[in-house]
Amino acid sequence: MLGLWRRIRRLGRIAEPAPEPPSTDRPDAAEQLGGSVQIRHVDAGSCNGCEIEIGAAFGPVHDGERYGARLVASPRHADALIVTGAVTRNMTEPLRRTYEAVPRPRMVVAVGDCARNCGVFAGAYGVTGPVSAVVPVDLEVPGCPPRPEAIVAALRTLTGR
């Protein structure tokens, strides 16, 4: 036991140094939060590429939760929505309702090129438009799909850590 204590004392802290705080401007709504952002993910018509990268952003390698971002299971619990995919006709109303269900202050992050400008699906018959055509978007993450580092960087912009 004593040996263990001694070993702990000798090793000290061996974690990586904390990264620099994000330099980009935070959205106004994020300024009101205390560094913890609860996020509800909405798939508005994605091909699941972005979902895999979001999963990776919260996986053990990138671990988005250490910056205060956390995925939750209901918009009622959330501060922000993270929307992927071009908004299809069937998902237009549910997306709008989900946005309405988020308590204020609320933010929307559009992840991926489809969410930003419909990507290759622009003008398709089943597509209403980009996310910004349905709900106001505060932050965009480009890429098809975006790299997990880019998603984590966007989340850090929200949390400010």
Next chain:
Amino acid sequence: MNTVEVALGCAAGSALLAVLAALVVRRRARPAVVGTLTAITGAAGVVAGAAALLGERFAVELPWIVPLSGIALTVDGLGAAFLAVSGAVAVAAAIYGIGYSHHGLDSRGVQATFPLFVLSLLLVPAAGSITTFLVCWELMALTSLVLVVSEHRRRAEVASAARWYAVMTHLGFVAVLIGLLILSAPADGDTFAAVRAAAADLSPAVAGTAFVLCLAGFGSKSGIVPLHAWLPRAHPEAPSHVSALMSAAMVNLGVYGIVRVGFDLLAVDAERWWWLLVLVLGAISAGYGILQAVVSTDLKRLLAHSTTENMGLVLVGVGASGLFASIGSPVLAALALTAALMHVVGHAAFKTLLFLAAGSVLHATGTRDLDSLGGLRTGMPLTTAAFGLGALAASALPPGTAFVSEWVLLQSLIHGLPAPDAAPAAAPTVTVVVLPLAVAVVALTAGLAVVTFVKAFGVGFLARPRSDAAAHAIESPATMLAGMGLAAVAATVLAVAPTLVLPTLGRVAAGLVGSPAPIADAVSVELVGVTGLLSPVLVVVALVVAAVLVVAIPRVLAGRRARREARLWDCGGGPLSPRTEYTATSFAEPLQRVFDTVLQPVQDVDVTHHQESRYLIAAVEYRRRVPDRIERHLYEPVLSFVTRWGRAGRALATGSVHRYLGYGLCTLCALMLLLVLA
């Protein structure tokens, strides 16, 4: 002339007047006239019962009514309690019946039978001799049978239910008849007093046989397992006000019979095993009845099963009382019997209310199936309130009506356990085993009753309508609401102020077992002889205060913040359909799983495939039902045996006249031979 005599005369007079009115008044006014007169009959019964409970005694012999033995009426404390209960139920049911009687229920026959049924319910507990008792008992059975079949034109199941009821009630009658005849044979005359006097000379075997026969007969009337099979059939199929009378008043008279025979007529012969038998049957009925009620999806069937449960609890009290009397603790005996009588009274109040409310639902929607009800709160607010109150009263939770009686029952059972430092001789082994089990059964049934009534009320009345009929239900007419209102007032009064009747019932019970009164005359329920104190008023006040706080505190706290109205979160997909709601079946499913080995549900899954490919499914049909297990294992062999005998007997009747003449000759010769030899 004393009050009891006048009131009973009034009851009989107005009942006969009601019969006459039913025959001569034209159809439109018939239910109102008959209902009013029958309500007067019931009210007179209440007055007679109350006067007799307060100490007046009444006995009369009318030798001219029935040849040979005549009619003898005696109202004592025990009979008075049941008389008052029957009368009170009849008042509510009769007023309710005015609005409920339509579509064939306003025919001459049905309307003329109803007051006769009420009168027979009043006369059975007032009977003073065995002949009178049996005549009234049979009148009660026949009139109720006529009322059960009254809707046979509208539903085919009525006929089958009535057949079950007719056969079982008459088998019960035969058992009671033989039992009481055994008692009256050595007696000088057939009045109860004479039978009581002669009971001391009976041998234990004879007395035991008579008691077991009476227990079987009266138990079948009370719906005691395994003689309960008629109850979940006949009660749902009868018109609802008749169901209320049968389930809240008629079944009580079975208990009355058991108490009358065991504690009064055969009190000197009573042995411990009689009461153990009663207690065990009661406990089995209570547990089995409520388990069946939990899994029922038919509203009135659920209530009928709950009647079996409650009568079981009453018999637990009666059996425990006899057991305590036999081991020489009369105080506890009186307490347990008081609990049983109180449960009879409370059960009558809430079961009347529940059956009348269920009838109101049936009247408005045309269905009793809980799985297609729901959402009645908006269309039928008063009926919903009535059923909610009844469900609370039946749930054995404070401040319910059943809570008080079950509390007293549990007190008597718990105090019956020997203290750890008592001498081993003080309590026989059997009580040490039986009483804890009885406590467990009472506790289990109380818990399951809560589930049952949460299911019945939550699924049937709250949430959203599951069918068009339920969505468009409208409130029942004023007379039906008045009947329910009376029952609701009775249930509330019994829950909040049980001491209005509890000390009186205590004196009745004490008189039967020969002990001081077990309940003190006070606002709160105070047990005498054992420690126990319950204040229903304080419980109600505390619950109201707690409820107000629970509602008020979030309002006050939320008042400081900005509020916004938002729609219910339904995953953004639009409003949920009623198909996603809990149904009665799904609500009870976990419990059904827990009690799988007892209930043994039967499930069928039929999968139909597309003709082109076995891999494509066209339809899946899933069926599940919970057949009554006791019924299947006990009744079906008997029924098939009887059927086989019937077939065998048919071989004798070939249709040949010669053969029949031959039978006659053989019988004659056999009789001659018998006479010669004797």
